[in-house]
Amino acid sequence: MLHGMCRHRHANENRVTPATPAKARCLVEILRRRATRRKLILLECGIIRYAPFADCGRPLWDLMALQPWFETTQPPAEWFKIYRATQQVPDVAPSNERPWQFTQVNGHHAVEWLEQHADGTADDDQLLLAGEYFHHAEYAAEAYRFDTPDEQRAELEIRYGVASWLLSLREIGPKLWNILDYYLANFPGEFYVWASWRPFHPEHRATATGLIDDILGHPLQSIQFDDAWRTPDAIAIASTMYETRDFSPAPILADALEDAGCDNTGVLTHCRTERRHCRGCWVADLLLGRS
Numbered sequence: 332m333l334h335g336m337c338r339h340r341h342a343n344e345n346r347v348t349p350a351t352p353a354k355a356r357c358l359v360e361i362l363r364r365r366a367t368r369r370k371l372i373l374l375e376c377g378i379i380r381y382a383p384f385a386d387c388g389r390p391l392w393d394l395m396a397l398q399p400w401f402e403t404t405q406p407p408a409e410w411f412k413i414y415r416a417t418q419q420v421p422d423v424a425p426s427n428e429r430p431w432q433f434t435q436v437n438g439h440h441a442v443e444w445l446e447q448h449a450d451g452t453a454d455d456d457q458l459l460l461a462g463e464y465f466h467h468a469e470y471a472a473e474a475y476r477f478d479t480p481d482e483q484r485a486e487l488e489i490r491y492g493v494a495s496w497l498l499s500l501r502e503i504g505p506k507l508w509n510i511l512d513y514y515l516a517n518f519p520g521e522f523y524v525w526a527s528w529r530p531f532h533p534e535h536r537a538t539a540t541g542l543i544d545d546i547l548g549h550p551l552q553s554i555q556f557d558d559a560w561r562t563p564d565a566i567a568i569a570s571t572m573y574e575t576r577d578f579s580p581a582p583i584l585a586d587a588l589e590d591a592g593c594d595n596t597g598v599l600t601h602c603r604t605e606r607r608h609c610r611g612c613w614v615a616d617l618l619l620g621r622s
């Protein structure tokens with residue numbers, strides 16, 4: 332049984348306390364100081380994209396592509412603002428008196444909006460729409476709970492676990508920081524499904540902590556990035572990796588940095604070691620001036 336900790340990822344009950352073993356507590360405390368809101372949102376999105384979720388070994392990103400409730404049509408943000416304020420469904424858009432335009436939205440759109448929000452390229456309306464989408468997905472998945480054919484039940488339970496997980500991203504507030512405590516100190520190894528808990532894939536946590544390491548770096552290592560290393564070559568490689576999410580040219584980036592005079596083993600080893608990088612990777616971020 333769990334001792335005082337909460338299995339929900341963002342719960343304050345997961346925070347490290349003086350009773351947490353010292354090593355885990357120090358790690359969380361150092362990394363919390365280093366994390367930014369942007370980095371934590373990108374971490375959440377990296378976990379969605381890459382961390383195997385349940386027995387099937389597929390990440391949430393793949394699971395979202397496969398079920399009808401992950402796709403919906405949504406009105407614009409203005410509609411939600413009126414509806415939330417008045418609890419009345421508005422007939423027409425007050426801004427132009429026209430009928431509402433609905434657009435097709437799925438989980439991939441919503442996660443991409445979060446990533447764009449982290450980088451400052453999505454406006455508040457897109458964040459609101461992502462939140463409403465996560466709300467919808469959970470609601471719709473819950474509805475599928477009834478009349479499920481037996482042979483589809485296990486699969487549907489996992490997908491509900493996905494929807495319930497997404498719902499926790501609805502409010503990107505201060506509790507976002509608790510994700511570090513959750514993975515590094517109080518990881519319960521289970522995800523929520525219809526009032527019960529199921530085990531994560533055995534590699535889920537290792538993938539998530541690997542992403543934390545990629546985004547926040549080694550807790551005892553603090554690297555001063557020399558301006559001279561920011562050559563057009565190095566910046567072009569890092570920008571392309573960031574845009575395409577294909578980080579396989581990382582060893583080539585190491586060569587470019589070395590050509591520019593970089594002899595920092597932390598930086599070079601990070602790029603040359605076989606590992607998963609994601610948006611928020613500390614080397615690419617330092618090079619591109621992102622934090």
Ligand SMILES: [Zn+2]
Pocket residue numbers: 545601607608609612613614615
């Ligand atoms: Zn990296």
